[in-house]
Amino acid sequence: MIVFENVADLDLAQTLDCGQSFRWTERPDGSFDGIAFSRSVNVSLDGSSLVIDGAGEDDRALWREYFDLDLDYGMVRRQISGLHPVLARAAEYAPGIRVLRQEPFETLITFIISQNNNIKRIKGIVSRLCESFGEPISGGFAFPAAQRLSEQSAEALATLRAGFRARYISDAAKKVARGEIDWQLCRTGDYGAARAELMKITGVGVKVADCTLLFGLHRIEAFPVDVWMKRAMEKLFPEMAPADFGEYAGIAQQYIFNYSRMHPEIFE
DNA sequence: GCCCAGGTATAAA
């Protein structure tokens, strides 16, 4: 068991159930069971201590990074809130959101599955994907390796009931397994080039690419303010110009997404 | 039954 003390600005439900990760399930006691990096754990918050049950000290750095504990989200939230009142409202609504640093391939595949889909069903498909093709580990199944996934027939993938996304999953797994996707470029290269790199995959457009870059490669600096967000800002504050989301655009975007999910009436 | 869901590929203007 690992304990991180004095963790601020983290709410597990807000972070693990806000549509960025699809592998966490809440227990009645408010803790969450989940798997990342082929490790099955239960995470809970005891006061300001983050408890990772099922993990050893060897993995302290790994979980510190996963929950992005080295970034001061209080500072980020204050900065974002100053950019536009809509951002202030969204950040205030769920101040415990953090942007997780998930594994790139898992993020890519889960957001391919997310297209024209709902979170409940996304979780089901991801769950079947891991049970069918992931390595069994203590407490569940790891997310499948690209190589293993790339070897699956169309018939095998059909058991996931992912619908038209099955061939997208297959193409992504093949390209990643062959090394045709340059993760280093995605992580550190020009944002446009990183986006284009992921869009080499069939079924990956700007939205899936942006979500993969944000949640899988932590490109928090460049999430575009899309037309939908601009419309929301103009509707709520018609007298103001839509703001750029600034240095932490990806985090701002996640506050907004969560807020819109909980208050759909405000966003039409 | 009908509508829609963290969109994208494809065809057509």
Added chain:
DNA sequence: TTTATACATGGG
């Protein structure tokens, strides 16, 4: 370059 439509599946 921009705009309509199909797409598989299942929850509300």
